[in-house]
Amino acid sequence: MMTRALIGQPSKPHACHPEGMRCPKGHNEQCQFSFRSFRYVCCEDRADEDPPECPRYHDTLLTLCDGRENACPRGFKCLGSRQDEKIRLCCRSNPSLKYPEPATTFKDKKIVPKFLPTAPKAVAQVKFGNHSILTGELFGAEELERLENEPMIEIPQWDKDTLYTVVLFDISAPDPVYVRWLAVNVPIVEGVITINSKARIVEVYDAPHGGDKPSGMHVLVLAVYSQKDVWNGKTIGKFDPVGLNIGAWIRQNGEMIEQEPVAGNFYAYMTTLA
Secondary structure (H helix, E strand, C coil), X not given: CECCCECCECCCECECCCCCXXXXXXXXCEEEEECCCCEEEEECCCCCCCCCCCCCCEEEEEEECCCCHHHCCCCCEEEECCCCCCCEEEEEECXXXXXXXCHHHHXXXXXXXXXXXXXXXXECEEEECCEECCCCCEECHHHHHHHCCCCEEECCCCCCCCCXXXXXXXXXXXXXXXXXXXXXXXXXXXXXXCCCCCCEEEECCCCCCCCCXXXXXXXXXXXXXXXXXXXXXXXXXXXXXECCCHHHHHHHCCCCECCCCCEEEEEEEECCCC
C-alpha cells in the first residue's frame, strides 16, 4: 500500500507496526515485515492476483521467510509458494485440506483471479461437432478446422426461465484479452445453451486461425453467466473486443449478470509458426 504522492515527495510504502501503528483500510490489509527494507509496511490483496499459497496439503501462514527456517514459527517450514517457487512462505503440513474443482484448476492456471474474478461453479461441456473437449486440451495447428464453428455448450445446472451470457476470450492476445465470442440473452433447452433468434450476438464467433498473433499457443477461456436482467443496446454500450479488461467488465456489469459463472472451461490451440 502506497502513500499519496505530494509535490517534492514521491509516493512510498505505508509504514506500520503490529503492536500499534495500523494500516489504512484496504483490500484485506495486513502489516508485514519487509526483508527488502527491513521494516514493517502495509500490504493488501490485488483484485487480479491471489495471495501466495503454500504447496498443496499445507496450511499457509502469510509470512515471508526468505528461505530461512528460523523465520517461521514452530511446526512451520519455509517452502516455495504454489504460484512462484521464488516466493518463500511459512507452511505447515495438513493432509486433510480439500481442493474443489474446477476452482482449483482455474486458479492454478492463473485464470482466476487475473482474468475471471471468480471461478465457475461447474465445468461446461464444450463440443465441436462430435468432439467433446477436455479441460486444458491443446489443439495443434493442423486441427484448427475442428474449431471453425461455434461450439455447443452444455451446463450441468440450469434454469429454463433464466437467460445466459456466454463469453469466450483469448488470454494470449497481445492486449489484456481478445473477446472471440460474446452472446447475451441466450436461452437454454435441457441444459444446452441455445443460440437462436432470441439471443443477441454482441461479437460473432471468431474461430482460431493459423496466422493469429502472437505465434505459438493461445489459451481460450469460456464462461457462462446467468443473467439478472435482459441486455439491451444501452446496457451493452460500446463494446470493444480488443484489449478488454474482462474482469473489470464482469464486475462493472454486476447488475446484469451474476458474478460467479454457472459453468466454464478452457482449452488452447497452436498457430502455424513462422
